[in-house]
Amino acid sequence: MHELDRHRALERLVERPVDGRHPTGADLLLESEAAVQEGADHVSSIFRAVPVRVRYLTDPACSWSWAAEPLVRRLMVEFGDSLEFTWVMGGLARDYTAAPGVYPWLLAHWLEVAGESRMPIDPLLWKEAPIKSTYPACMAVKAAQEQADDGGYRYLRNVREGLLCLRRKLDTTEPLVEAARESGLNVERFRIGLQSHAIVEAFGVDLEEARTVPDAVRAAGKAVDAHGSGDRLPFPSAVFIGDDGERHGVYGQASYDQLRGAAESAGAKPVGAEPPGVLEALRRFGRMATLEVEQVCRLPEPRALAELWRLAADFEVKPVRVLTGWLWEPV
Structure with missing residues (x-):
């Protein structure tokens, strides 16, 4: 370097x-x-x-x-x-x-x-x-x-x-x-x-x-x-x-x-599509924080957490512990 x-x-x-x-x-x-x-x-x-x-x-x-x-x-x-x-x-x-x-x-x-x-x-x-x-x-x-x-x-x-x-x-x-x-x-x-x-x-x-x-x-x-x-x-x-x-x-x-x-x-136009589902968002971005799932999927915190833990229980999502919270990644 x-x-x-x-x-x-x-x-x-x-x-x-x-x-x-x-x-x-x-x-x-x-x-x-x-x-x-x-x-x-x-x-x-x-x-x-x-x-x-x-x-x-x-x-x-x-x-x-x-x-x-x-x-x-x-x-x-x-x-x-x-x-x-x-x-x-x-x-x-x-x-x-x-x-x-x-x-x-x-x-x-x-x-x-x-x-x-x-x-x-x-x-x-x-x-x-x-x-x-x-x-x-x-x-x-x-x-x-x-x-x-x-x-x-x-x-x-x-x-x-x-x-x-x-x-x-x-x-x-x-x-x-x-x-x-x-x-x-x-x-x-x-x-x-x-x-x-x-x-x-x-x-x-x-x-x-x-x-x-x-x-x-x-x-x-x-x-x-x-x-x-x-x-x-x-x-x-x-x-x-x-x-x-x-x-x-x-x-x-x-x-x-x-x-x-x-x-x-500046002239940008929203695509007008429905927000993605949680798993769809994770597959697009890879690892995401809970707040990112809330924002991208337009979900309140309780619903986002419930869906993330449901997917984790089904082994479709892996939770990654961070000192002050969680990251989530698709399996």
């Missing part, structure tokens, strides 16, 4: 695109297809709308980003292909060890987030296997994005669960490579990418984006101290970009109605 504290590419926060694979400008938002109707003497132009782009600024170890996962997954279900997510790695902490007493504070903070959000969290990571930095995990997500057909979401989710629920020390090469294997990625390609300068530069571009705070966000008091490198956007932040290029941002903790409103303002 690169020595991040002395890497010039990160220090200057690269501004240019990386070998054509990390565009920083706006993409075309409409694609035109010409269709000639048989027997007609004219050509009709059929326009296919490109999905609303969502730039989601986060960090794999961000507890509030973990708390927002139920809302993100509900967006994915309710809007389908109308939304296209890009996971921007904002770099939560370059070096935790530089802040005395930070690990006990993080342990208490994660407990508070678990209590407020109802998402399962195991804060004993900070006592038994504390990570020194979140930068390696951020870079690993960038490496996953080079080959994953889902934009790296499955890998990001795997690392999130490992850190926040399973007490996995994911801040060095081999554990991050193992997470790639579990996520179905080409391990050798991932390993090469993780060590490459291109990935460092791609992460640098993400860092710069996270540290570009709009005046309105700063005026609203939502800018966050980036620990020695100025201010940054709060995590998570979601910026919805429609076909007119206008940005509709939701910064920091938010309700589902706020996220949905920003998506619709």
Whole structure:
């Protein structure tokens, strides 16, 4: 793994695109297809709308980003292909060890987030296997994005669960490579990418984006101290970009109605389908928390729990105990 504290590419926060694979400008938002109707003497132009782009600024170890996962997954279900997510790695902490007493504070903070959000969290990571930095995990997500057909979401989710629920020390090469294997990625390609300068530069571009705070966000008091490198956007932040290029941002903790409103303002359309059943949702997403099942399947907590335990009793679902709650995965 690169020595991040002395890497010039990160220090200057690269501004240019990386070998054509990390565009920083706006993409075309409409694609035109010409269709000639048989027997007609004219050509009709059929326009296919490109999905609303969502730039989601986060960090794999961000507890509030973990708390927002139920809302993100509900967006994915309710809007389908109308939304296209890009996971921007904002770099939560370059070096935790530089802040005395930070690990006990993080342990208490994660407990508070678990209590407020109802998402399962195991804060004993900070006592038994504390990570020194979140930068390696951020870079690993960038490496996953080079080959994953889902934009790296499955890998990001795997690392999130490992850190926040399973007490996995994911801040060095081999554990991050193992997470790639579990996520179905080409391990050798991932390993090469993780060590490459291109990935460092791609992460640098993400860092710069996270540290570009709009005046309105700063005026609203939502800018966050980036620990020695100025201010940054709060995590998570979601910026919805429609076909007119206008940005509709939701910064920091938010309700589902706020996220949905920003998506619709940018031009996204709900698919209008009925919510999935519990088993259907689990088969789509893999492991889910109880609150995620409630949100995605639109069920109250008692009904969601009753259905999950019924499926567990029928050996169709496996419960995974986390210190402050449960995760559920299809058998």
